[in-house]
């Protein structure tokens with residue numbers, strides 16, 4: 001009797017020890033397979049079995065066939081032999097049938113399996129799987145006590161399954177969130193309670209030029225150093241997350257310099273998290289690139305100031321002359337009157353050209369710049385434009401035409417290209433205060449022509465050579481004040497050339513002069529006047 005008591009006590013102790021180990025494993029690791037393997041190994045040992053299996057339903061709601069997920073004492077390659085057993089509902093099947101199935105498995109697998117005990121694994125009353133323990137002995141059948149013992153292991157296995165599922169769903173949710181943050185078109189940055197970056201998405205990398213690997217762990221004020229108009233780092237002098245009174249969703253706008261030297265305007269919206277007593281726990285920042293919007297706003301402001309200035313100048317000249325000439329107390333001789341009228345006419349023409357430019361710009365923005373192509377001679381046009389400028393300018397300038405022998409007629413909009421040539425020659429004159437040679441020339445290629453207008457004027461610094469084609473852009477030099485202009489000429493010139501399918505660029509050296517080069521489609525046939 002004593003020995004039996006001792007044996008039972010030892011077994012209880014062992015059982016407790018095993019269950020403890022299993023629950024430690026469950027809390028220590030979230031890998032379901034290793035938890036299940038531990039459960040089945042201990043269950044087989046404590047029930048003095050020689051093999052065991054744990055099978056789980058495929059679907060989380062307990063439906064779908066059972067699949068073996070852990071085993072003890074069964075070589076993995078013979079596991080398929082157990083499929084017939086998995087399909088049986090052991091509670092409702094006769095002992096004889098179960099014994100027959102076991103015999104079949106035993107002969108298929110060369111394992112000695114004579115008895116089986118199986119218990120369902122349930123999670124909040126829903127079935128999740130079954131645990132099986134097999135014995136080789138014939139005469140010792142599983143007792144009620146042993147069934148209870150196995151139940152304790154089954155419960156542990158069910159807890160393991162529950163934990164793993166919870167973990168899986170948290171993981172899936174996290175992956176979904178990570179993907180959403182990563183794919184977001186706006187920059188997303190998460191900072192912890194010490195204002196250190198913990199998450200930095202791809203849009204943030206592009207915006208700031210900081211690779212994620214370097215940005216993470218750094219203070220946000222260093223990586224996203226938003227500057228105000230006075231070049232102060234707003235994040236250091238007036239951190240939006242620390243302003244009092246505390247703002248629920250602070251928004252900051254300002255300038256940043258990306259690491260690769262690009263200047264961007266950004267708007268950053270913060271969603272801070274705070275503890276009930278107001279302590280800062282961290283924040284999510286949503287950062288948007290508003291450079292284009294800012295540029296548009298700036299160019300609207302420039303537009304109004306440039307246009308009002310440019311239009312006011314000829315109007316005040318016209319008004320001045322008209323006033324002067326209508327004074328009743330003065331007698332003007334006919335020459336003075338003629339000169340005055342001439343100035344009025346010139347200024348009125350300038351006004352008309354400027355209004356025309358403005359109209360073209362607004363048409364261009366609305367996408368409606370119409371091009372009416374015909375075949376005509378560009379050399380003739382160059383001659384007439386040069387002629388017109390030669391009579392307007394004093395002899396500081398020499399106009400030269402340099403077209404190759406085989407130069408072809410072009411297929412283009414006559415009026416628009418005249419405007420292009422006039423703009424380029426007018427700029428050549430305007431930006432050559434010392435005068436010099438202005439050359440218009442060209443060469444022919446297979447089906448297009450290359451045309452240029454060159455001068456010996458002030459030239460354009462390399463870093464400005466692309467920007468001069470932007471709307472309202474004027475190079476900031478002495479001539480900016482001394483010459484009239486709204487910075488629209490080259491913008492329109494490029495738009496016209498591109499609308500023809502051509503390209504335009506400038507080659508220039510500071511102080512040496514500039515050469516504007518554009519291409520146009522050649523006419524498919526010779527002009528009739530040239531065939532003869």
Ligand code: ADP
Pocket residue numbers: 423427428431455457458459460468469473474475476484485486487488489490491514
């Ligand atoms: P605008 O002449 O009205 O200022 P444009 O669009 O025609 O406007 O030209 C833009 C700027 O490009 C000018 O302000 C000038 O600084 C520069 N630019 C244009 N043509 C020349 C040139 N031939 N030589 C030097 N600078 C030029």
